[in-house]
Amino acid sequence: MRFLIVDDSSTMRRIIINTLNKLGHQDVAEAGNGKEGLDRLSAGPVDVIITDWNMPEMSGIDFIRTVRSMPEIKDTPVLMVTTNAAKDDIVEALKAGVNSYVVKPFTPDTMKEKIEAVLAR
Numbered sequence: 001m002r003f004l005i006v007d008d009s010s011t012m013r014r015i016i017i018n019t020l021n022k023l024g025h026q027d028v029a030e031a032g033n034g035k036e037g038l039d040r041l042s043a044g045p046v047d048v049i050i051t052d053w054n055m056p057e058m059s060g061i062d063f064i065r066t067v068r069s070m071p072e073i074k075d076t077p078v079l080m081v082t083t084n085a086a087k088d089d090i091v092e093a094l095k096a097g098v099n100s101y102v103v104k105p106f107t108p109d110t111m112k113e114k115i116e117a118v119l120a121r
């Protein structure tokens with residue numbers, strides 16, 4: 001199972017990777033913004049995308065909209081991890097095609113539950 005983590009914070013990427021490692025997932029690619037995420041996906045598909053919202057160059061929401069418009073990868077499960085906790089933001093993310101949503105800061109248990117929920121779809 002291959003994951004792609006897209007977040008402009010290397011600390012946050014490290015936290016997410018550590019959580020995935022604890023859940024038994026070792027195959028994790030990283031990108032620092034949506035543009036880099038698309039570059040990474042053009043090199044090969046992944047099984048799950050975990051993305052931040054607020055990033056330079058290309059935001060998470062634009063990244064997801066682009067992924068959902070690309071036939072080869074449009075069905076990839078997406079978990080969004082963000083500080084945007086407003087209901088309108090969550091609705092916008094779901095409309096853009098996000099499958100699940102985690103508000104930062106999160107506990108390891110919450111991340112575990114959300115990842116398992118996305119994988120169980």
Ligand SMILES: [Mg+2]
Pocket residue numbers: 007008009052053054055
């Ligand atoms: Mg960010």
